Amino acid sequence: MPQALYFFVVICVYKFNYMRKTIAIDMDGVLADVETQFLNWYERDFGIKMTKDQIAGLTEDTAFPEKGAIRKFAHTAGFFLTLPVMEGAVEAIATLSKKFEIYIVSAAMEFPLSLPEKLEWLKVNFPAISWKNIIFCGDKSIINTDYMIDDHLKNLDNFKGKTIMFHAFHNVSYTHHTRANNWKEVIDLMAKEN
């Protein structure tokens, strides 16, 4: 009987660790509130205070009057390190981690300065996430998880599993992915998944 119990425990541990469904979760615009940082930095550098309503529906290239502002911010040291955490993200990751295997998948390669900053940001704000579960990539086409939570269509459209499109100013016009307006809605959607 103790032996049967042993095997039962082993199987449970195995199932818990290796059979859990996987989620690829994006950083910028999902875990990290880049939109707020863009608006704050734009006001700081160009003296123009813009609102979330003003940029809703625009692209990253056309959202601000100063062309290339967003790309310039993303290439500036400190930008990624100082991003505010998205509201509700810490609690949501803690909740999702109980049931799913979480992978943080960030398209960081375009901005080399962001690599150490993103790693440090995750360590500070999400210390429970292991380095084993962090992926920095270029495009996300070879990422194979059961779910993807992302704000960018270029990532969601090519993904083979189930998608959740996290609300962002640049994706408000699109409806071909399940939308979550905030982390509370992500939790509600994922509560239905097994």
Added chain:
Amino acid sequence: MPQALYFFVVICVYKFNYMRKTIAIDMDGVLADVETQFLNWYERDFGIKMTKDQIAGLTEDTAFPEKGAIRKFAHTAGFFLTLPVMEGAVEAIATLSKKFEIYIVSAAMEFPLSLPEKLEWLKVNFPAISWKNIIFCGDKSIINTDYMIDDHLKNLDNFKGKTIMFHAFHNVSYTHHTRANNWKEVIDLMAKEN
């Protein structure tokens, strides 16, 4: 007829770019000759000249008399930036790129210092590889390509596609993956794949 030709060209370009099979290629021990760097640095720091024959069949933990030497090197600034390129790797990547979509997939997250160094090393030694095709991860379990070329069993064993085990001192005892002793043998193996 010109229209038919147009569609033919479009289909060919599409097939060439998007239907090509994908290969995940490891960095350390595959593109980069870490073994030579380990032996050189060991002699420099501990005054003992060891050979490739002496460490063949040993693990990374037991290969050198000084315990933890390899981990210490991997955590030292400059280690990854100064790695010699594996013999034949540059020509092999150029050859494979004609037929396959190449992704460089490195388990870099354990060594945070390595992130910018690995990116710079690739830029210097493999300038044709786009940032879009570079992935730095923790474990490689969610990487989904058709092939994987790697020296570590922990990566190859969990991979769902075809594997090629690149020769390394720590994998000489294992025979359950197709072995390539050098890049010439990789090219010969991949020439049979479509």
